[in-house]
Amino acid sequence: MAKKVQIELGEAELEVMRALWDHGPQTVRDVMHRLHERGRTVAYTTVLTFLTRLEQKGVVASDKRDQAYVYKSKISRQSVTMSRIKALVDQLYDGAAAPMLAQLIENERFTPDEISHLRKLIDHLDTGAESGVDARKNAAKNAPKNSN
Amino acid sequence: MAKKVQIELGEAELEVMRALWDHGPQTVRDVMHRLHERGRTVAYTTVLTFLTRLEQKGVVASDKRDQAYVYKSKISRQSVTMSRIKALVDQLYDGAAAPMLAQLIENERFTPDEISHLRKLIDHLDTGAESGVDARKNAAKNAPKNSN
């Protein structure tokens, strides 16, 4: 199951990944437009550099179509999120997620809907989690769009 | 109250901050020992550089004692945690904390104690919490937000 050692992505690289997650496989030019839409007005060749580096890192794959390469993400947004959070928790709390989670809950504002959803998740924890074999195969129902 | 725009700390710098958080004000040599204990065997002057840079960033303060300067943190671990998480949430979920929190809850392992604690926190949210006037739904990502 050899997991990635550490997916190290910069801020701009992350935004490129977002473009791929949110809109599927795209060409360099497409991604550039996504970035421009989100306020990052970078040059075409900059985006090309990003995608090339991301491919070297093994997190995107390219595919020659027509004239231009089409790039697609090889990793899910979830995996990046978890990897980041894990790094955060390790760095700040020696790997103990609960304290950080508690702090997060205390400091963020949530809507009633979100709260009840979170409660549901928590409730699900002690029923599902204890049974040795983890039966956590249910997908996040409110997952944003498509992932990889 | 002018808050820091963004506390940008590298991994090693963060470990220095941890030393200060966990053990209070210390000299360069003290911090070096803490880092060594935690497996980061860096040279004395490296630690000095870290602390100097951190002071330039305004997150630690120094104080001449005896022969050596004593450094102390000017920011809390909590503020750094929140700042980091906020960055993460902004970068990956456009500022919507709940989905990320949900993912975190689903993917982490918690002890029964932790679970009941979390439940208590959640329960506390809709009672004692401020009546949400939140406009955070899809955050405008390029608005200069001030955290903590």
Place this chain on the structure above:
DNA sequence: TCTTACCTACGACAGCGGTAGTAGAACGCT
């Protein structure tokens, strides 16, 4: 006083991430 040990200031360097320019290939139009 000379030496030793410790402290700080300053400079250096490499790797990475963000950013872009230039050169050359490939395609389509006139």
Place this chain on the structure above:
DNA sequence: AGCGTTCTACTACCGCTGTCGTAGGTAAGA
């Protein structure tokens, strides 16, 4: 055939971060 457009490959540069080394002060012993 020649021209403009578009794509990729390559190179470069800057700032930040991690990492030290060296030089020059100063306190404490020998």
